[in-house]
Amino acid sequence: MEKNKFDVIVIGAGHAGVEASLACARLGKNTALFNLYDNKIAAMPCNPSIGGPAKGIVVREIDALGGEMGKAADATALQMKLLNSSRGPGVWALRAQSDKIEYSKYMEKTIKSQKNLTLVAKVVKEFIVNNNEVLGVILEDGTKISSQAVILTTGTYLGSEILRGQENYKSGPNDELTTTGISKALKKMGINLLRFKTGTPPRVIKSSINLEKLAIEPGTDLPLAFSSSTTDFKPIQKQEVCYLIHSTQKTKKIIEDNLALSAMYSGEVRGVGPRYCPSFEDKVVRFSDKIEHQIFLEPESISLDTFYVQGFSTSMPIEIQEKMLKSLPGFEKVVVDKWAYAIEYDCIDPMQLNLSLELKKIKNLFTAGQINGTSGYEEAAGQGLIAGINAVRKINQLPPLILGRDEAYIGVMIDDLVNKGTIEPYRLLTSRAERRLLLRNDNAETRLCKYGYEIGLINEKDWQKFLDNQFQIKQATKALKETRFSPKSQLADELKNESQANLTNGQSGYEILKQPNVKIETLVKYIKELENLTLNQLQSIVINCRFEGYVKKEQEVAERLKKLNKKMIPDDINYELVENLAIEAKQKLTKVRPTSIGQASRISGVNPADIQMLLFYLKKHYALKK
Structure with a gap:
């Protein structure tokens, strides 16, 4: 400074x-x-x-x-789910229930x-x-x-x-x-x-809730992680549990009787709210035939005795919020830490x-x-x-x-x-x-790691780790294709006994894995190249095997669309001069100023006929290559 x-x-x-x-x-x-x-x-x-x-x-x-x-x-993370x-x-x-206090501290330390x-x-x-x-x-x-x-x-x-x-x-x-x-x-x-x-919904004191009336929502007992740098791929030792409850007929009636008191419905709110995360009173109005709605109780931090009442966002006055909360199962003696509010x-x-x-x-x-x-x-x-x-x-x-x-x-x-x-x-x-x-x-790393490395945010060590990861997947896939199993093999007996598959003829491990009930974990002890792979690597192999044809078709479509993105539109183009271009298309193209034909084709209000007219114009006036 x-x-x-x-x-x-x-x-x-x-x-x-x-x-x-x-x-x-x-x-x-x-x-x-x-x-x-x-x-x-x-x-x-x-x-x-x-x-x-x-x-x-x-x-x-x-x-x-x-x-x-x-x-x-x-x-x-307090809990991790797939x-x-x-x-x-x-x-x-993946979804992690985070310790919000520790998360902020982690980022503060990283920044400083x-x-x-x-x-x-x-x-x-x-x-x-x-x-x-x-x-x-x-x-x-x-x-x-x-x-x-x-x-x-x-x-x-x-x-x-x-x-x-x-x-x-x-x-x-x-x-x-x-x-x-x-x-x-x-x-x-x-x-x-x-x-x-x-x-945002209320935060309530956890110890004031009767947990016996709530349904437990545990985490996934698998070695899950967001980051490829998280090397300790073990399930969280003691995952915190979340809880599930449902609102009641009484909750619904409280909302309906006091709707005019909500900031949303009293005219106080001028801003536009999210359709996919509506307030609780909005749910009651929009889904008036529905008696109850799901509500999740999520721990905020191991250092706090609070629950986040997910799905109970409201802009009701405090006295109405209290009635709403006490109408929920297990909330008869609820104590509120922070009241809900809307923000513009x-x-x-x-x-x-x-x-x-x-x-x-x-x-x-x-x-x-x-x-x-x-x-x-x-x-x-x-x-x-x-x-x-x-x-x-x-x-x-x-x-x-x-x-x-x-x-x-x-x-x-x-x-x-x-x-x-x-x-x-x-x-x-x-x-x-x-x-x-x-x-x-x-496959996030497969898609994007090369960009991170070329830009300079992925270091040489992590880049080599990524390349090793890809090589291991490639070698394991190769081994699956080359290793065959007969109907009399030990694997065939195991698959049949566990009702995963019934081998009637000799097949490669890759062909066996294509069958939807076969678990790749069953194949691990028979193919050594699978033994030390992470859960994420094993998932990639299964998906690439079973969805091979679909993925190939998706890639072919994506490649065709990329060609449109390579057809660039000059910065100085005047869309008013493009013949037979719809008025709406002219307005939208002028506002967005797309840099390529591909981008232009994704603008709402720009139709295929408009794109064709634009291509004709560019070819005539800018010698656009096909």
């Missing part, structure tokens, strides 16, 4: 800011991370967990690119010990801008700090307001500080802001971004996380990592890292935000990824 000059400034130390600042510092840039506090790093103001459907795969992708979230989640294991591998995902990174507990008020190029920031006390790039990762802290019943006051999450200066500065630069809303905040229209997460109007200003209209720690961290990487690459005059929709859920998310925008807090879902069989939990 003495020279008031940095290579990169990151504003906000949430999950996006942590990944962005660590990436910049690890890539050799002198980085300042500005935060409202000198602690509260990567805090969990909402649910105390990392991962889940699609989100768990994002955490694996962050790790494969050289990010930190997976390592922190493994180190501070979700959707009874369904197809395209939707498998990172070379090239300075944590600064000061408020940024506005930006230094010249000719639509950001040159630094101005602090609340008037101090000017210059930089070559700025990354904005302010989460839900821009102009935020807490809403609870008729209460409405300016505050960040959990009654923390908020800031209005940045919102004003963005508007002054011509950036369009949106107003979004999210909510400013975010930007993400269609103002390039795929690199740099704003189109303001050079060298990047944004990541909930400011881009997303919800969730994992979505924020994924964007933060990409924004950090691309800020450094912009400084170094290198092309940005743009992940394809067939390469990463992170790529799907950014592509959706930039090309389609969002009218509510965006949440990653497996259904958003049309190539989800390629974007699996088990």
Whole structure:
């Protein structure tokens, strides 16, 4: 701070800011991370967990690119689960119940010990801008700090307001500080802001709950981990349990009788809330024929005697919240630690971004996380990592890292935000990824490790470990194909006795594994190349074996689409001059300014006929190669 000059400034130390600042510092840039506090790093103001459907795969992708979230989640997990294991591998995902206190401490220690990174507990008020190029920031006390790039990762802290019943006051999450200066500065630069809303449920004292009335939700007893660097692949020694209950008819009636008192239904809320994570009163209204709803009780930390009441988000007044809680089974004598609330905040229209997460109007200003209209720690961290990487690459005059929709859920998310925008807090879902069989939990390293290594976030040791991992899978697959078993073999007897398979003729291990009931663990003792493989490696072999044809078809489609991404659109094109282009297509293309035909084809409102007209125009006026 003495020279008031940095290579990169990151504003906000949430999950996006942590990944962005660590990436910049690890890539050799002198980085300042500005935060409202000198602690509260990567805090969990909402649910105390990392991962889940699609989100768990994002955490694996962050790790494969050289990010930190997976390592922190493994180190501070209270419980680990493999979700959707009874369904197809395209939707498998890990979810960790995190110790939110220890997770934040882990990230704080990582930030404060990172070379090239300075944590600064000061408020940024506005930006230094010249000719639509950001040159630094101005602090609340008037101090000017210059930089070559700025990354904005302010989460839900821009102009935020807490809403609870008729209460409405300016505050960040959990009654923390908020800031209005940045919102004003963005508007002054011509950036369009949106107003979004999210909510959080009550936290209750665990010892006040009658646990005998609750159903236990244990973790998965398998050696699971998000990060490939987690070498102690053993199940968590003492997994904390979560609990499941259901709301009652009485809960429903309390909501219906007091609906007008909710901030959501009284007109207090102006922002748009998330469709996929609605408040409890919204569930009652939208699903009026449903008597009960699932509610999960999740431990927040081993150092706290509290449960997070997952699925019970509300903006009801405190006196109504108390009645709602006491209507739940086991909650007759509940004591509340923190009451629920809704929070409104400013975010930007993400269609103002390039795929690199740099704003189109303001050079060298990047944004990541909930400011881009997303919800969730994992979505924020994924964007933060990409924004950090691309800020450094912009400084170094290198092309940005743009992940394809067939390469990463992170790529799907950014592509959706930039090309389609969002009218509510965006949440990653497996259904958003049309190539989800390629974007699996088990193959994140295979897809992305090469990028992390080439960029410089994966070191030589970890790169060699990845190559060894791939070699072991290749050798094991080769052994499976070359080793044959007769119907009279010991393996055949074991498979038949366990009702896994009935061999009527000689088959290779690979052919046997294609049968859906065969467990690869049964083959391990017969093929030595399988013996020392991790659970993740074994899963990859099974999936590649059983879904070989489907994966090949997906890859062929992905390759065809990549050709469209290589057909570039010149920056200076005037879409008004493209003949026979629909009016809506002209408007959308002008707003998004896609860089390739592939990107143009994914914009809502741009149809195949429009793409054909665009190709004709480019071929005629720009000599576009086929």
